[in-house]
Amino acid sequence: MGQVRSRLKKMGAGVSAVESFTDLQRRASESDDESEDFTLRHLFQAAERGDLRTMKRIVEENRIPIDITDNSACTPLFMAAKDGHHECVSLLLRQGALADGLRDVSSSWTPLWIASSGGHTECVRLLIDAGANLECKYPETPLYVATREGHAPVVKLLLQAGALTEFSGIPHHSLIEAAMHGHRDYLECIHLIALSGCDLDEPVNQYQQTALHLCSINKNGACMNTLLAHGASVNVTSNYFLVGVTPLHLATKSGCEHLIKLLVTHGADVYLTDENGRRASDWANSAGKNTGCYRYLKYAESNPRPLVYLARWAVRKTLGRKRLQHINDLAVPPNLVSFLWYKTN
Structure with a gap:
């Protein structure tokens, strides 16, 4: 001038x-x-509300940086992914938008993280195909937050894409804990995580308790049944705080007779003792000898399990945890398949 x-x-x-x-x-x-x-401003508003026509007009008629950020350092791609507007996400990616935005992807929100958190499967698919970082953290990874929120289809996509089940020093077993505290499709999430090779018998918290211990504490029979179906060890013991305590002990403390029966059916050893030499029946005794839990446990102690139960445990143990999913492929009668899945006695 x-x-x-x-x-x-x-x-x-x-x-x-x-x-x-x-x-x-x-x-x-x-x-x-x-x-x-x-x-x-109109571009960000269009991205947030999923107005594909307006976005397309703005992008085509104006020479503006596609990865421009707002005051929160969010790009239009992030805003579109946040509410699951997959057509807008697709348009922005085709126009060259960075799949991870402009943030430090090692410790921030990214379009993939926010799409995973919201359960927006198609957005997640598009971002993965565009090369989005699967291990971005805020502070959890997309896989962790999808598991916690119970978004099974997203969990499946991330696992198929190679998302790690262990990150930032947090063991991958914590994914199970996240699923157990989630909602909606959490059982399917546990199923997918188990199939990915997660060790179901490793501690999931600072008290060295496993997922089965938490099921007993939280009276979560559905989750317990899923874990047992995938081969979680029914007689696993804690070695910190409550040393020697099994899921059966904790189910007894919770007063859940249906959980006790489920554990015993899957091979729980009613004779195992905690560090003080107490069996599960002794724990039940503290609640009164007339409780259903106490009566059932004393009956189990005095009546050995049928040989057919022992045979089922032996077959499942021989198959190994990773091959349990192939029980349906065995060349055996359907009623035997159901028996191996604990669907019949």
Whole structure:
């Protein structure tokens, strides 16, 4: 602008003319800035509400940076992924938007993280195909947050894409704990995690308790049944705080007779003792000898399990945890398949 003023003066223009011209230039520049701000604001609004037509018009008619950020450092791609607007996500990616946005993907929200948290399966699929970082953290990874929220289809996509089940020093077994405290499709999440090779018998918390211990504490029979079906050890013991305590002990403490029966059916050893030499029946005894839990446990102690039960445990143990999922493929009668799955006695 200074060069223009000098040239006008050399050409003999008066001071007022020079000032008027430069004022017009300044106003034009401000108008351009306001117009660009207006366009960007509309782009973010369109991305957030999933207005594909408006987004397409803005992108095609204006030369604006596709990865522009708002005051929260979020890109239009992030806003579109947040509410599951997969067509807008697809458009932005085709226009060259960065799949991870402009944040530090090692410790921040990314489009993939927010899409996984919301259970937006198609957005997750598009972002994975675009090369999004599967291990971004806020502070959890997309896999962890999808598991916690019970978004089984997203969990499946992330696992298939190679998402790690262990991160930031947090053991992958904590995924099970996340699923157990989740909702909706949490059982399917546990099923998928178990199939991924997660060790179901490793501690999931600071008390060195396993997922089965937590099932007994939380009276979560559905989760317990899923874990047992995938081969979780029924007689696993804790070695910290409550040393030697099994899931059966804790189910007894919770007063859940149906959990006790489920554990015993799957091979729980009613003779195992805690560090003080107490069996599960002794724990039940503290609640009174007339409880159903106590009567059932004393009956189990005095009546050995049928040989057919022992045969089932032996077959499942021989198959091994990783091959249990192939029970349906065995060349045996359907009723035997059901028996091996504990669907019949």
